Amino acid sequence: MxxxxxxxxxxxxxxxxxxxxxxxxxxxxxxxxxxxxxxxxxxxxxxxxxxxxxxxxxxxxxxxxxxxxxxxxxxxxxxxxxxxxxxxxxxxxxxxxxxxxxxxxxxxxxxxxxxxxxxxxxxxxxxxxxxxxxxxxxxxxxxxxxxxxxxxxxxxxxxxxxxxxxxxxxxxxxLPPREVSAGLAEMIKHGLIWDANFAYWCRDHAADLLALDAAALEYGLEKGCSVKAEVVSRDERENDLRAILNLGHTIGHAIEAIAGYGEFLHGEAISIGMVGSALLGVKLGADPALVEVTRDMLSSLRLPTSLPAHLDTDRLLEAMMHDKKFKEGSITFVVPRSIGRVEVVKDIPVSDIRQVIEQLKEEA
Amino acid sequence: MxxxxxxxxxxxxxxxxxxxxxxxxxxxxxxxxxxxxxxxxxxxxxxxxxxxxxxxxxxxxxxxxxxxxxxxxxxxxxxxxxxxxxxxxxxxxxxxxxxxxxxxxxxxxxxxxxxxxxxxxxxxxxxxxxxxxxxxxxxxxxxxxxxxxxxxxxxxxxxxxxxxxxxxxxxxxxLPPREVSAGLAEMIKHGLIWDANFAYWCRDHAADLLALDAAALEYGLEKGCSVKAEVVSRDERENDLRAILNLGHTIGHAIEAIAGYGEFLHGEAISIGMVGSALLGVKLGADPALVEVTRDMLSSLRLPTSLPAHLDTDRLLEAMMHDKKFKEGSITFVVPRSIGRVEVVKDIPVSDIRQVIEQLKEEA
The missing domain is CATH 3.40.50.1970 (Rossmann fold)
Known part of the structure; x- marks a missing residue:
């Protein structure tokens, strides 16, 4: 234990x-x-x-x-x-x-x-x-x-x-296999925001994790919980730092809000959202390889990395406006700079988000 | 101000x-x-x-x-x-x-x-x-x-x-006059639990308070708020001391629970409850004059001090058992020792409460 x-x-x-x-x-x-x-x-x-x-x-x-x-x-x-x-x-x-x-x-x-x-x-x-x-x-x-x-x-x-x-x-x-993968999305998210080694470890041990190997799960859960605990300890009431835990969630929540019930599990929606965040990161100056590495990590965990064409872009954007991360007129996004390092960026123009959504669909 | x-x-x-x-x-x-x-x-x-x-x-x-x-x-x-x-x-x-x-x-x-x-x-x-x-x-x-x-x-x-x-x-x-009196019940309660001088002040300035004299109200509200603030500062989460604020409330809540809607305002119900607590205090050793002084103070504020005979004793007792101040099998009561001084007493036998309720009815 x-x-x-x-x-x-x-x-x-x-x-x-x-x-x-x-x-x-x-x-x-x-x-x-x-x-x-x-x-x-x-x-x-x-x-x-x-x-x-x-x-x-x-x-x-x-x-x-x-x-x-x-x-x-x-x-x-x-x-x-x-x-x-x-x-x-x-x-x-x-x-x-x-x-x-x-x-x-x-x-x-x-x-x-x-x-x-x-x-x-x-x-x-x-x-x-x-x-x-x-x-x-x-x-x-x-x-x-x-x-x-x-x-x-x-x-x-x-x-x-x-x-x-x-x-x-x-x-x-x-757990059904689809829920295993969806859960691993939040696990690897903790690597993506805080600990690059852990993100690579998740990718490299994807087979063990997907097979529910007890030792791999114990390690992965402990690491995932540790990152979360560390962030929460520093910012219990979500004043600033804690926002980084929302990597992939702005797009993810919008997908959940407009897709039919059961079409996406939460982890699947944020997996697509994390790819979207990587695309935004590249737009804001990160190494273009970030997108492919992120997609590869998520795919290894059998998670979706692109958006079905039938999800309407305008409705997704509208859903984001209603999300509570939308503060005082500007869209705030958690943007990766590299694997294991993210930043909270305020005032992202809606046009950038629109482009990211279109890119997420192209790759489908 | x-x-x-x-x-x-x-x-x-x-x-x-x-x-x-x-x-x-x-x-x-x-x-x-x-x-x-x-x-x-x-x-x-x-x-x-x-x-x-x-x-x-x-x-x-x-x-x-x-x-x-x-x-x-x-x-x-x-x-x-x-x-x-x-x-x-x-x-x-x-x-x-x-x-x-x-x-x-x-x-x-x-x-x-x-x-x-x-x-x-x-x-x-x-x-x-x-x-x-x-x-x-x-x-x-x-x-x-x-x-x-x-x-x-x-x-x-x-x-x-x-x-x-x-x-x-x-x-x-x-405010309608009846609500003025009911509000003054909580004001004088703060005197009864913490500050004898303030309780006597409320009695002596009852006419000014009932006439809504601004200076009297400002003083009385400030004193009442101060006592409450002092108690809350010492025990924000109601672990122990804060319980004294419930003087009169165990009986009061039971009255409110079983009486018809609108028969008693909250302040009226706790006024009767505070007389009940004084009766219990005397039963547990306080000076018998406590009951008359308490009744006199509350009457001066035009508050009821006895229980109408039609309220069923068994139903009142049952309502108290459901009250959340009923902890782990014993009834806990806030009991006055003298004007301005109360104690939280655990494990009061139901038979004592029954007697108090009967006494509260006799005086009606």
Missing amino acids: STLTVQLGERSYPIHIGRGLLHRAGEFLKERGIAQKSPLLIVSDEHTASFYLATLESNLQKSGYKTESFVVKPGETSKSLAVFEQVITAAIQGGLDRHSAVIALGGGVVGDLAGFVAASYMRGVKFVQIPTTILAHDSSVGGKVGINHPLAKNMIGAFHQPELVLYDVDTLST | STLTVQLGERSYPIHIGRGLLHRAGEFLKERGIAQKSPLLIVSDEHTASFYLATLESNLQKSGYKTESFVVKPGETSKSLAVFEQVITAAIQGGLDRHSAVIALGGGVVGDLAGFVAASYMRGVKFVQIPTTILAHDSSVGGKVGINHPLAKNMIGAFHQPELVLYDVDTLST
Whole structure:
């Protein structure tokens, strides 16, 4: 097992990564001082719950915890105010008090939803993340939690740090191959923004990662979480540095917003977005090879690197304007200068973005 | 104008109390560095908006701010998830960004609702309180914001400190007499828990306060806010000391929960609750005169001090069990030892509370 600590003063917390951790959950909760008298609420989705909920409940109960659970439908639609209210109702009916903890067992959707319940139930209770996807290594570090509004994603939320993240790599074995690749997009993103060696390592170990080799996953997740943790430690409330984590996300969110439901997974959309950012980087002076190296890295992880022609350029641009990274009249973009080094550039003209989108389509 | 500062480290903020402040709102916002480029959202209720919204908007616009507004129905029903979603929609449609501020213009309901919008919109934007009731001097200090769940009040919320509180005592002139008294209940509560002289001052100046004399109000609100600010500074997240602010609230919330809508205002319910707490204090050893002095103080402010016989004792007790101050199997109560001095007592037997409720009815 590897353990890393997210350094946030009195809100610091450990991330444990390794095999078999689900069977030791109670032990880790006790270690973090989570009260045994007060009921826990486990939030999960139908898919994840069918594999792992019983194991988690039985381990927690064996350790003396009372558990309640609430299972939502898989997918982004569960990040709604209506489902949020249902989870709060379950918390009240389950008798959760101010000393209780809410546990997210699942991927990013469950983490964001359960985290916002933890942030707002009785004005905030403890929160534990048990991510069961590769993608969630990103969302489980940093304390960003929230739900969607019909007009915009992640519009309602909070910064609420977990007490503990338990990453049991065994739970990744049930991931469909497409979600494995999509999760690896966020993993390699952490290399692309901060650590060139790690980005090349991801490319060179793509076969092991795609085959869910436990040792490769443990290393890759630990590295990915470390980069995220380092950035978050330096800028918890997203004042400046933290923006670099959005590499590929401005274009990626726009793709997600206008494409049909299920056409792109989040990781696939940001993979295309990261190629777009590389194109923009070259436009702003980076070595032209940057685009090919980036494409090659992402392709090795079986990720898409170009935009289907049917996605309308004007609608993509419009979606970007509505994105919350659009501040006070200018488009702000995270732009790579080289592999492992990015910069936040303000006031990028819309015409440049339009060209990048057209280039992303040409290569399809 | 009096100004006091709530000391919370980097989250410290000023409370300005005086006449004519609504006409200087823009000046105070600029002083606190609130961005002029990003639109403001003013949240108010129909009643308050009819008197003061135009004045506030025109002053802010004169100072170079863009303003949006959203007006809700007066009353507790607006503290719902449905209305919360409407306000968020208004914020998105009004183009509020991360540098925007949400302004609460109104009483406690508007403050709690707008504050939770500010706490959760884009994971938190700036918040300004412009309270227009006496009662709101309590809720506008301390950062507790939130909305109700059909099963329990204030169940969904956050701690989100304002940038600034602007208390224009001129806006109190439109308060109905019953709400004046109800507001004074929270004012004298601050004396009863912390400052005996102030409690006696409220009694001795009851006529001035009830007549809305500006000088008396300015002094009383400043004192009330100071006590609240002092307690909150020492315990922002309600770990221990802050609980004393709940004097009268356990019984008060139960009364509000089971009485018909509108039968009791919050201040009226906690007035009865504070007499109940005095009865409990005497039961636990305080001077028996405590009850009469407390009743006399509250009566001088034209507040109720006994419980109508038709409120069922069992239902009141049951409502208390559901209150979130009920922790881990024991009832915790704030109990006065003398005027100006209280203690938080755990594990009070339900039978004692039952007796207190019966006594509160006898005196009706």
